[in-house]
Every structure is written in structure tokens, then in C-alpha cells.
Amino acid sequence: MQKITFYFILFLITTTVSAQDxxxxxxxxxxxxxxxMSGRVVDLEVNPNNPTEFYVGYASGGLWYTQNNGTSFEPVMDNSETQNIGDIAVDWQKGTIWVGTGEVNSSRSSYAGIGILKSTDKGKTWLNMGLPDSHHISRILLNPKNTDEIVVAVIGHLYTPNKERGVFKSLDGGQTWKHTLFIDEGTGIIDMEMDPNNFNTIYAGAWERERKAWDFKGNGENSGIYKSTDGGDSWTKVSTEESGFPTGSGVGRIGLAVFSDQIVYAVVDNQGRREKEEEKREEGELLQKDFEKMDKAVFDNLDNKKLDAFLKDNNFPKKYSAEKVKKMVASGEILPVELSNYLKDANADLFDTPVIGAEVYKSVDGGNSWKKTHDSYIDDLYYSYGYYFGRVHVHPKKENEIYIYGVPLLASKDGGKTFKSIDGDNVHADHHDLWINPNVEGHLINGNDGGVNITYDDGKTWIKNNQPEVGQFYAVNVDDQKPYNVYGGLQDNGVWKGPSIYKASTRYQQSGKYPFQSLMGGDGMQVQIDPRGDSILYTGFQFGYYYRINTETGKRKMVKPQHDLGEPSLRFNWQTPILLSHHNKDIFYIGSNKFHRSMNRGDDFEAISDDLTLGGKPGNVPYGTITSIAESPLQFGLLVVGTDDGLVQVTQNGGVTWARITNQLPGNLWVSRVVASQYDKKRIYIALNGYRNDDFKPYLFVSENLGQTWISISSNLPNSPINVIAEDPSDENILFVGNDIGTYVSFERGKNWETLETGLPKVAVHDLVVQPSAKDLVIGTHGRSIYKMNIADLQKYNAIKNSSLEILTLEDIKTSKYWGEKYSAWGEVNEPEMSIPVYANKNTEADLVVKTENGIEVARHPMNFDAGFNYKTYDLSFSEKGLKNYLKKNKDQSIDKRENGKYYLPKGKYQLSIGDQQKEFSIK
Structure with a gap:
């Protein structure tokens, strides 16, 4: 047995940066x-005695609690060491919460966890109860008669083999664990459900899956269904060849629902091939397949009108007319088959695979035999990515009422023979969990990629419950407006624009306009804003589908480069990088496996490189792609490119020649960011990321000679993959980094790092940018939406770091007659507050003293200052002694006592001092 003591096992995130210091x-x-727009929900736990009270687990946004039916939520996991969730379980009698960390949907951004967490005080504190190498925990079952008996399903590592997967059981509340089911190092348990009347009977869905950066295999021989009749102590495989359930290499993700001791449902992602249907053809119409074996003579005799129609219908560039293409074939420049090949891109295997897809099976003899519930295919549910879904639910009191989901949410009232969609207008398309109220007809709670929805009429109408800020941002950017706007692309929730001064409020429901506005759907990606008016921007969705958008007129034009006939298809990364030139905003860059430049805002492109990758690998995910691009602000034509297969290349002449500059660096890593310094044209920063090989080390480097040599600057950064590095726009020594657990700053170009975490849970930071005028650091998190921090004081550090104490900028104060008073009889007393920023180079005690411009001391307060930056507050009131001093010198002036019993400073100029430091401020 594995003994686990009650402390945090910081397996993945052992931090060397001390937040306390x-x-x-x-x-x-x-x-x-x-x-x-919310973010991906992975689990719901509802109080069976009070369905208005429930917990919601978000994939990378933590755990949230509501006791008012989702009207409002509060986070209860912010002080834990991760926000990544696979499953949650709640002992409603004792109030104990269990969280299996690490999302199990096996997506590109399904982050690993740190084991199983437990809270006995409703989330105030968390204990790590072990299984630290599980990475992704799919299900937690508590024995309702003895909640110290726990059975946990583990799917295991996403990218690499490991042994800590299968089923684990504890009889002592998680202090020790027994590994009761292990299949192999590539197969884990994706779902596990118990007989609602008998904890001893448990079913587990085994899933063999392997994700690589270039390929995803979501099915295998070892996928199947196991059954335990002794509470998870031992297991028997029940999905045998004789059982009627699918077996073999095509079996993918399995979901389970147990109605009784005999009746069990299973939904399976069947990756077996279906017969491809004959493509329908209009009379005389040309189809892609026609050109696969066509010879030159037949091609030359094609009707030009029909050939032009084929080229237009299939979005060939306008330069390819029937007449031109025939000349190309006649001259031997291309063969007819190239017209077919042109339409095959690097994503075809991902989306165009004719698989059987979702199937529902039912057992009426406790899993011994299975029968498919439906005769025809269940189309338009999983498409070809069933690995992302895979759940089935049965009504606790109605054997034949079941629900399955993928892109739509489907309900069946006849045991799976027929289904109908119960999606609503305000329900996101991708579904991941469902709770069925056994006592109230039609009451469902649904968790999806867009948050939480509730219905009371079985899906005819839905309530949206998206108060938590849990958006999963891939990228953020800012414009130069005052106040500036923030732009960002999110996982499966499009691209949005909103004000930087946004504060959460439901007032938009009254006005009818939410402050953030949607710009585009899909998986939202990078945004580039043309500063010449800010009405033109470039953004798009996955795999390089970018557009130039006029936000005033709404017009948009696709700005995606295309390969030429006869050339291999271009490969575009899921998060294809784009960039507007620093030197000319008509110049637009985009990376595929080649580097493309447009001199006219994306109307036309030229490839200014050959393939800058190692050439790709066979698989169903585009690989051998450019992941990050940078242009030197100091020299036009100096460009840096990073790829997903670990290469960094540089050109100093606008792409005429390229040099590979990563020979001295660790190989086989994803280049997550390249930065061409704005301070020195020979300086380059790169971040390498091992996440896609379950490698969590920080890889961060700088070169001062265009990549001839490199120096590691990861120093005291924690073990967490790095997603982004950026320079401060005012001090070349200040750098910012975002990784999978937070944000960091260095004041000495990476020699040492400090953690920026106050107000921010440990969540993945995918992107960050500094707005130079506002002096705000804006970060895009993948799970908790967008945060900002004013860094005006931080930017002064290198100028004041040796000062024993320094009062930083004081803002003037505008007085109000309501200081110390209520705005109305029903309101709260208005308490004014002045923020006093102070830097100290060591822990210091000193008095804060306030005097009038004539030297009358009106207030004195002893204060403690931490080493570093401090933000003390002063309430602008007289001290008792200060009031006497003031009135003694100003006998003709009266100071009114306010409703809260305080006396406030009148208008005038004042001097604030701490130690030997002084600063003036005014009350106006």
C-alpha cells in the first residue's frame, strides 16, 4: 500500500520562487x-436534498460553489496548488469535498494535475491525499454508507506511458491507497459508475489512448468495460467478444450509466471505419476524385465552364482559371491529380475520417451481454473527435430515459432507439456533464464548453449561469485607446473585445449590452490591431483561418495564404501565429510551415522562406509548423521564427536567407515564444515547452548575438512549462514570464525571478502584454479569463532598489461631502481611502506623518513596511491630536464631525512623510 501523509505533494509544481519573500x-x-462566454465545465456535483446548492468543476478554472441555483458562484479552490480538475465528489453529510486533479478530455490544453485533493472546511484549506503521478483523474466514488471508503479512477499521463493509472482504492479516507486495477502503461480508466443501490457493484470504462504533438490515437485493443462486485477490490472484464460489445483496435472512449443491479448503459466512440458513401454529383459536375487518375488528354477535353465552376466552388485562388490550369497541364508543369491534391490539407485526417462514431449499448444482465440500442448511425454528434466527449446518463427513476452528448445534447425516451436534440439558443455546443433531478420532471443541469445551463422543461428553454470568470484564453492583445481595449481569443469561445476598465456586474442585463463584444466564433486565436484608427484588426480561429476585419463596417476578408498548384499543402498550427510589422502596418506576417509576408494587409502573400521545420511527421494532427514569430523593432527584415519541432530560425534580410540557431539548445521541444528585443537587435529570447512530452521543466534562454550562443535564464523558476516571455517597454532589464501555474517578473534579465500572484490563483497563463501608456500588465489565463496589474511602480525598481525607503507617486484627492456619510438612508457609510505606495529595501518600521503646507501635523500612524513594494492606506482623517493642532492654528475654521465619528481633512496642500522621505499631495 502507498502511504500518503497530510501535506501537499508538489509533484509538478515544486516552486523555488518564494511568494512569501x-x-x-x-x-x-x-x-x-x-x-x-465562460469556459469548459468538466463536472457537476449537486446536493440531492437541495438542488439549488451545487459545485461546478472547470477544466482549468478551479472549483466554484453556489447555493442560490447558479445566480452567483464563489471560488473555493483558489488557495490550492492547481486549478486543473478532472472530477469532483462531495460528501454532503460531512461537507467534505474531493477533487481529482487534471482534466481527462485529452484536449490540446487538458492540463495535468497533482493528485487527489481533499477539503473538510468547504475549500478554505486543501490536503493532497496522494496519487501525484496520476496527472489526470477521471472519477471519484464515495461509499454512501462509509465515505472513508473511496474508489478512484485514473486515466493517467496524456502524452507518455506511466504506471499510476487504473483504479485505486482507500479504506481510510485517502491516507493509504491500494492499486486494484492496472491494465498497462498506456490504458487508464476514463469513467467509473456504481450501482446506485449497491456500492459493491461498480463498472469501469478502460481507454487506451496516446496523444503526441503530431498524432492522437484515441482507441485500442485494451479499451473495454470492467466490473467489480466487491467495491472495487477486484475486477473482471465484461466486454468480451461474446458479450456483444465492440472489441478490437477501434474501441475508443467509453462512458457508463448504471440504472440498477442489472441495467447498464454504455456509450462508445467507435473508431472502426464505416463504408464511405458515394459522393453525390449534379449532372455534369466535376468532383475532386475525378482528377485522381485522369490523364492529360481527358483533362484537355474538359468543358472550360465546368472546370471553372469546379475551381470556383472549391475556393481555388482566382489566378487559376480553366484556361490557365489547362496550359499548366499541357506544359507538364503539373499533372491533373494536382487539382485533387490541392484540396487535401494537413488537417484532413483530423476531420475527414469516416468512422462509425458514437454508439449506445445496453445490458440487462449486469454487463454479461450487450445490445446496441439503435439501428442507424448517430451522426453529427461526435464527428471525428469522440475522445472529447463520451458520457451517457440515465434518469434515476426511468430506465428508458437516457442522455448522450457531444456537439449537441441528445435525449432519448425509448432507451436509445431514437434521439432528439435538446440544445437551446443560449447553450454552448460542446457538452461534458449532466445532472438529472430524480424528483422534479424536466430539471437538468448541464456543463459545457460555455459554462453552466439549467432547464426545468427538459431542454425546451435554458437558463445561462455564467457568473464565474473562467474563460480559457489562448492569446491577448491591447490597443492604444484611452481607456484601452483588450482583445483575446479563447478555447472554443471565439474572439472578444472589451474595455480594460471592465468590472463584473449584471447591469448589462438592464442595458442590453455586455461590455465585451464577440468578434468571431470557433477557437479564438491571436489578434493584431492596426493602430491607425483601431477599426481594422486581424484575427481568426484554429489552423490558420484568419481574417482582416473592419469593426466599424463589419466587413471581413480571409487572409490565409495558399500553396500553389503542384506544391505540398501548407501545414498550419492549431494556434497559428500572426504579426503586423513594427515598421509598416500594411505588412502582415503569418506562419504555416513556411513564413509568409503580405505587403498589402493580407490581400496577397508571398512565402519568404522554404519549409522552416523538420518536415512534419505522419499523423492526424498538423505538425512541423511555425508556432511563434517575431520581428525586430530595430531593423526591418530581421525576423525570428520558432516551430513546434524545436527549431528557431533567423533572417536578417527579409527572408532571402535563413539561419538555424538552435543547435546548442535542448531538442524535441515546442517553441512557445520567440522575442526579438526592442533594446538590442542582436538579442533574442526564446521559451521552449515540454508539455507535449509530459516534461514540466522551465526552458528559457537569451542570446546576445542572434543565436550563435545561448544562456539559460530559467534560474529559480518553478517546474512548469513556459508559454510566454515579454520585455517591459520602459526598462530592458525587466522581463515577464507566464507558465502553466502563474506569472513572474525579473528585474535583472532573468538572473532571478519574483512571483506575481496576489489576487491570482495558480492558473495557466498563455499570453501577456504590457500596455505602455497605462503601464498595465495584461495577462490572458487559460481558465480564469483576463487580469491586469498596474506596474508603474514596478518599472521604477532598478532606479530605487538601493533606497532604504522611497515614497512613490501620490495621487491628488478629490473631496466629497459624503466622506463619512451615507449617500442615502439605506446605504453604507462612504469611507475615503488614499493609497500610499512605498518601496523599502528591507523590512522597516516607521511613522506615516501628514502635515499641512504650513507644517501643522494632522495625523500620525505607525506602520510596518515589507522589503519591496508596499501599498498602505490612509483614511484622510485627523488624528485626535492632529485635530487639536489644526484648530489651534485655524481658530476661524470649523471641522464637522461626520456620521462615522471621524473628522476629515479639508481642501488644501499636504505633506506626507515616512522616515526622511517626503511627498506632497492635494485635496481638491
Whole structure:
């Protein structure tokens, strides 16, 4: 047995940056939303005695609690060491919460966890109860008669083999664990359900799956269904060849629902091939397949009108007319088959695979035999990515009422013979969990990629419950407006634009306009804003589908380069990088496996490189692609490119020649970011990322000679893959980094790092940018939407770091007659507050003293200052002694006592001092 003591096992995130000793621990992040589009829900746990009370687990956004039917939520996992969730379980009698960390949907951004967490105080504190190498925990079952008896299903590592997967059981509340089911190092348990009347009877869905950066195999011989009749102590495989359930290499993800001791449902992602249907053809119409074996003579005799129609219908570039293509074939420049090949891209295997797809099976003899519930295919549910879904639910009191989901949410009232969609207008398309109220007809709670929805009429109408700010941002950017706007692309929730001064509020429901506005759907990606008016921007969705958008007129034009006839298809990364030139905003860059430049805002492109990758690998995910691009602000034509297969290449002459500059660096890593310095044209920063090989080390390097040599600057960063590095726009020594657990700053170009975490849970930071005028650091998190932090004081560090104490900028104060008073009889007393930023190079005690411009001391307060940045507050009131001093010198002036019993400073100029430091401020 594995003994686990009650402490956090910081397996993946052992931090060498000490937050407690950080000089920047008093700088605070502020959430600026948005919440309306939400993020991916992975689990719901509802109080069976009070369905208005429930917990929601988000894939990378933590655990949230509501006791008012989703009207509002509060986070209960923010002080834990991760926000990544696979499953949750709640002992409603004792109030104990269990969280299996690490999302199990096996997506590109399904982050690993740190084991199983437990809270006995409703989330105030968390204990790590073990299984640290599980990475992804799919299900937690508690024995309702003895909740110290726990059975846990583990799917295991996403990218590499490991032994800590299968089923684990504890009889002592998680202090020790027994590994009761292990199949092999590539097969884990994706779902596990118990007989609602008998904890001893448990079914487990085994799933063999392997994700690589270039391929995803979501099926295998070892996928199947296991059954235990002794509470998970031992297991028997029941999905045998004789059982009627699918077996063999095509069996993918399995979901289970147990109605009784005999009746069990299973949904399976069947990756077996279906017969491809004959493509329908209009009379005389040309189809792609026609050109696969066509010879030159037949091609030359094709009707030009029909050939032109084929070229237009299939979005060939306008330069390819029937007449031109025939000349190309006649001259031997291309063969007719190239017209077919042109339409085959690197994503074809991902989306165009004719698989059987979702199938539902039912057993009426406790899993001994299975029968498919339906005769025809269940189309338009999984498409070809069933690995992302895979759940089935049965009504607790109605054997034949079941629900399955993928892109739509489907309900069946006849045991799976027929289904109908119960999606609503405000329900996101991708579904991941469902709770069925056994006592109220039609009451469902649904968790999806867009948050939480509730229905009371079995899906005819839905309520949207998206108060938590849990958006999964891939990228963020800002414009130069005052106040500036923030732009960002999110996982499966499109691209949005909103004000940087946004504060969460439901007032938009009254006005009818949410402050953030949608710009595009799909999986939202990078955004580039043309600063010449800010009405033109470039953005798009996955695999390089970008558009130039006029936000005033709504017009959009696709700006995706295309290969020429006869050339191999271009490969575009899921998060294809784009860039507007620093030197000319008509120049637009985009990376596929080649580097493309447009001199006219994307109307036309030229490839200014050959393939800059190692050439790709066979698989169903585009690989051998460009992941990050940068242009030197100091020299036009100096460009840096990083790829998913670990290469960094540089050109100094606008793409005429390229040099590979990663020979001295670790290989086989994903280049997550390249930065061409704005301070020195020979300086390059790169971040390498091992996440896609379950390698969590920080890889961060700088070169001062265009990549001839490299220096590691990861120093004291924690073990967490790095997603982004950026320079501060005012001080070349200040750098910012975002990794899978937070944000960091260095004041000495990477020699040492400080953690920026106040106000921010440990969540993945995918992107960050500094707005130079506002002096705000804006971060896009993959699970908690967008945060900002004003860094004006932080930017002064290198100028003041040796000062024993320094009062930083004081803002003037505008007085109000409501200081110390209520705005109305029903309101709260208005308490004014002045923020006093102070830097100290060591822990210091000193008095804060306030005097009038004539030297009358009006207030004195002893204060403690931490080493680093401090933000103290002063309430602008007289001290008792200060009031006497003031009135003694100003006998003709009266100071009114306010409703809260305080006396406030009148208008005038004042001097604030701490130690030997002084600063002036005014009350106006």
C-alpha cells in the first residue's frame, strides 16, 4: 500500500520562487473578466436534498460553489496548488469535498494535475491525499454508507506511458491507497459508475489512448468495460467478444450509466471505419476524385465552364482559371491529380475520417451481454473527435430515459432507439456533464464548453449561469485607446473585445449590452490591431483561418495564404501565429510551415522562406509548423521564427536567407515564444515547452548575438512549462514570464525571478502584454479569463532598489461631502481611502506623518513596511491630536464631525512623510 501523509505533494509544481519573500507580493492583479462566454465545465456535483446548492468543476478554472441555483458562484479552490480538475465528489453529510486533479478530455490544453485533493472546511484549506503521478483523474466514488471508503479512477499521463493509472482504492479516507486495477502503461480508466443501490457493484470504462504533438490515437485493443462486485477490490472484464460489445483496435472512449443491479448503459466512440458513401454529383459536375487518375488528354477535353465552376466552388485562388490550369497541364508543369491534391490539407485526417462514431449499448444482465440500442448511425454528434466527449446518463427513476452528448445534447425516451436534440439558443455546443433531478420532471443541469445551463422543461428553454470568470484564453492583445481595449481569443469561445476598465456586474442585463463584444466564433486565436484608427484588426480561429476585419463596417476578408498548384499543402498550427510589422502596418506576417509576408494587409502573400521545420511527421494532427514569430523593432527584415519541432530560425534580410540557431539548445521541444528585443537587435529570447512530452521543466534562454550562443535564464523558476516571455517597454532589464501555474517578473534579465500572484490563483497563463501608456500588465489565463496589474511602480525598481525607503507617486484627492456619510438612508457609510505606495529595501518600521503646507501635523500612524513594494492606506482623517493642532492654528475654521465619528481633512496642500522621505499631495 502507498502511504500518503497530510501535506501537499508538489509533484509538478515544486516552486523555488518564494511568494512569501517576494518583493512584489503586495502588487495585486485585478480581474477584468469577461464571464459571459465562460469556459469548459468538466463536472457537476449537486446536493440531492437541495438542488439549488451545487459545485461546478472547470477544466482549468478551479472549483466554484453556489447555493442560490447558479445566480452567483464563489471560488473555493483558489488557495490550492492547481486549478486543473478532472472530477469532483462531495460528501454532503460531512461537507467534505474531493477533487481529482487534471482534466481527462485529452484536449490540446487538458492540463495535468497533482493528485487527489481533499477539503473538510468547504475549500478554505486543501490536503493532497496522494496519487501525484496520476496527472489526470477521471472519477471519484464515495461509499454512501462509509465515505472513508473511496474508489478512484485514473486515466493517467496524456502524452507518455506511466504506471499510476487504473483504479485505486482507500479504506481510510485517502491516507493509504491500494492499486486494484492496472491494465498497462498506456490504458487508464476514463469513467467509473456504481450501482446506485449497491456500492459493491461498480463498472469501469478502460481507454487506451496516446496523444503526441503530431498524432492522437484515441482507441485500442485494451479499451473495454470492467466490473467489480466487491467495491472495487477486484475486477473482471465484461466486454468480451461474446458479450456483444465492440472489441478490437477501434474501441475508443467509453462512458457508463448504471440504472440498477442489472441495467447498464454504455456509450462508445467507435473508431472502426464505416463504408464511405458515394459522393453525390449534379449532372455534369466535376468532383475532386475525378482528377485522381485522369490523364492529360481527358483533362484537355474538359468543358472550360465546368472546370471553372469546379475551381470556383472549391475556393481555388482566382489566378487559376480553366484556361490557365489547362496550359499548366499541357506544359507538364503539373499533372491533373494536382487539382485533387490541392484540396487535401494537413488537417484532413483530423476531420475527414469516416468512422462509425458514437454508439449506445445496453445490458440487462449486469454487463454479461450487450445490445446496441439503435439501428442507424448517430451522426453529427461526435464527428471525428469522440475522445472529447463520451458520457451517457440515465434518469434515476426511468430506465428508458437516457442522455448522450457531444456537439449537441441528445435525449432519448425509448432507451436509445431514437434521439432528439435538446440544445437551446443560449447553450454552448460542446457538452461534458449532466445532472438529472430524480424528483422534479424536466430539471437538468448541464456543463459545457460555455459554462453552466439549467432547464426545468427538459431542454425546451435554458437558463445561462455564467457568473464565474473562467474563460480559457489562448492569446491577448491591447490597443492604444484611452481607456484601452483588450482583445483575446479563447478555447472554443471565439474572439472578444472589451474595455480594460471592465468590472463584473449584471447591469448589462438592464442595458442590453455586455461590455465585451464577440468578434468571431470557433477557437479564438491571436489578434493584431492596426493602430491607425483601431477599426481594422486581424484575427481568426484554429489552423490558420484568419481574417482582416473592419469593426466599424463589419466587413471581413480571409487572409490565409495558399500553396500553389503542384506544391505540398501548407501545414498550419492549431494556434497559428500572426504579426503586423513594427515598421509598416500594411505588412502582415503569418506562419504555416513556411513564413509568409503580405505587403498589402493580407490581400496577397508571398512565402519568404522554404519549409522552416523538420518536415512534419505522419499523423492526424498538423505538425512541423511555425508556432511563434517575431520581428525586430530595430531593423526591418530581421525576423525570428520558432516551430513546434524545436527549431528557431533567423533572417536578417527579409527572408532571402535563413539561419538555424538552435543547435546548442535542448531538442524535441515546442517553441512557445520567440522575442526579438526592442533594446538590442542582436538579442533574442526564446521559451521552449515540454508539455507535449509530459516534461514540466522551465526552458528559457537569451542570446546576445542572434543565436550563435545561448544562456539559460530559467534560474529559480518553478517546474512548469513556459508559454510566454515579454520585455517591459520602459526598462530592458525587466522581463515577464507566464507558465502553466502563474506569472513572474525579473528585474535583472532573468538572473532571478519574483512571483506575481496576489489576487491570482495558480492558473495557466498563455499570453501577456504590457500596455505602455497605462503601464498595465495584461495577462490572458487559460481558465480564469483576463487580469491586469498596474506596474508603474514596478518599472521604477532598478532606479530605487538601493533606497532604504522611497515614497512613490501620490495621487491628488478629490473631496466629497459624503466622506463619512451615507449617500442615502439605506446605504453604507462612504469611507475615503488614499493609497500610499512605498518601496523599502528591507523590512522597516516607521511613522506615516501628514502635515499641512504650513507644517501643522494632522495625523500620525505607525506602520510596518515589507522589503519591496508596499501599498498602505490612509483614511484622510485627523488624528485626535492632529485635530487639536489644526484648530489651534485655524481658530476661524470649523471641522464637522461626520456620521462615522471621524473628522476629515479639508481642501488644501499636504505633506506626507515616512522616515526622511517626503511627498506632497492635494485635496481638491
Amino acid at each position: 517576494s518583493m512584489v507580493k503586495n502588487l495585486k492583479f485585478e480581474s477584468i473578466g469577461p464571464s459571459i
